[in-house]
Amino acid sequence: MNSKSKFEEWKARISEGKKSFAVLIDPDKIGNEQEAITIAKHCDANSVDWIFVGGSLLTRNNTKKVVESIKATTDIPVVLFPGDATQVCPSADILLFLSLVSGRNPEYLIGQHIKAAPIIKETELEVWPTAYILVESGKKTSVSYISNTEPIPSDKPEIASCTALASEMLGMKCVYLEAGSGAEHPVPEEMIRRVRKDMTLPLIVGGGIRSAEKAQQALIAGADMIVIGNAIEKNPGLMTEVSECILKMNRLDVHQ
Numbered sequence: 001m002n003s004k005s006k007f008e009e010w011k012a013r014i015s016e017g018k019k020s021f022a023v024l025i026d027p028d029k030i031g032n033e034q035e036a037i038t039i040a041k042h043c044d045a046n047s048v049d050w051i052f053v054g055g056s057l058l059t060r061n062n063t064k065k066v067v068e069s070i071k072a073t074t075d076i077p078v079v080l081f082p083g084d085a086t087q088v089c090p091s092a093d094i095l096l097f098l099s100l101v102s103g104r105n106p107e108y109l110i111g112q113h114i115k116a117a118p119i120i121k122e123t124e125l126e127v128w129p130t131a132y133i134l135v136e137s138g139k140k141t142s143v144s145y146i147s148n149t150e151p152i153p154s155d156k157p158e159i160a161s162c163t164a165l166a167s168e169m170l171g172m173k174c175v176y177l178e179a180g181s182g183a184e185h186p187v188p189e190e191m192i193r194r195v196r197k198d199m200t201l202p203l204i205v206g207g208g209i210r211s212a213e214k215a216q217q218a219l220i221a222g223a224d225m226i227v228i229g230n231a232i233e234k235n236p237g238l239m240t241e242v243s244e245c246i247l248k249m250n251r252l253d254v255h256q
């Protein structure tokens with residue numbers, strides 16, 4: 001078997017200058033399987049590239065059902081975006097093996113990973129070691145509160161850049177610049193540009209993106225993938241606007 005991993009496919013897309021769009025489904029906000037199916041159908045109809053599933057704090061014990069409903073509805077790869085080791089689910093395609101490198105809480109740097117590793121080993125999940133960098137965004141976010149970590153100040157792009165560079169040197173495979181779900185302000189463009197310039201890993205950016213314009217700005221600044229959750233929960237029409245905008249960028253081959 002010599003098939004490319006999803007990660008290699010993504011890197012090939014990036015090398016052609018193509019951007020991608022991920023939609024975040026937080027299982028805590030999904031009432032029943034039909035809701036997950038409806039969102040997955042909507043993603044399918046709108047050229048969404050990845051479906052992220054996860055939350056900082058899950059109270060409904062429904063991640064497996066949500067993942068399986070999505071998998072039964074669409075071929076879009078399902079990417080686990082776990083808040084902790086309990087969110088590992090074998091029926092997904094990919095696992096972001098997040099290490100919260102902006103923080104100094106050992107539990108989120110390596111602790112949850114030790115608990116999850118033997119469970120992940122029993123699955124066929126494709127594991128993406130991901131440097132997860134939380135950036136201050138106006139108000140306290142669930143990620144910051146739950147992880148008991150302080151985000152990087154939004155006016156310190158150099159700290160974000162050194163954190164990303166150190167992550168690359170440590171062997172991480174991608175970087176996720178995160179303002180936090182529902183952030184008041186998304187990650188500043190200047191910070192995205194600086195991180196993009198100083199390291200070579202694929203770059204995911206999310207948190208507080210509420211319009212196609214903001215999505216495009218993050219992508220032009222250097223994000224390879226943007227993630228939207230809250231704004232689409234509130235306005236499902238935004239999914240179409242963002243996917244059309246990204247399809248257009250990819251056709252025009254807009255580079256940063």
Ligand SMILES: CC(C)=CCC/C(C)=C/CC/C(C)=C/CC/C(C)=C/COP(=O)(O)OP(=O)(O)O
Binds near residue numbers: 055084116
């Ligand atoms: C290695 C494994 C299995 C897990 C990693 C565990 C780590 C390091 C997690 C990082 C910190 C964390 C709590 C991340 C959660 C990210 C996430 C899925 C956010 C989604 O949004 P919410 O934070 O739930 O937003 P709401 O407040 O809108 O619900």
Ligand SMILES: O=P(O)(O)OC[C@@H](O)CO
Binds near residue numbers: 180181209227231
């Ligand atoms: O919900 P929003 O603010 O779009 O954030 C998405 C994601 O980056 C959060 O982890």
Ligand SMILES: [Mg+2]
Binds near residue numbers: 142
């Ligand atoms: Mg949540």
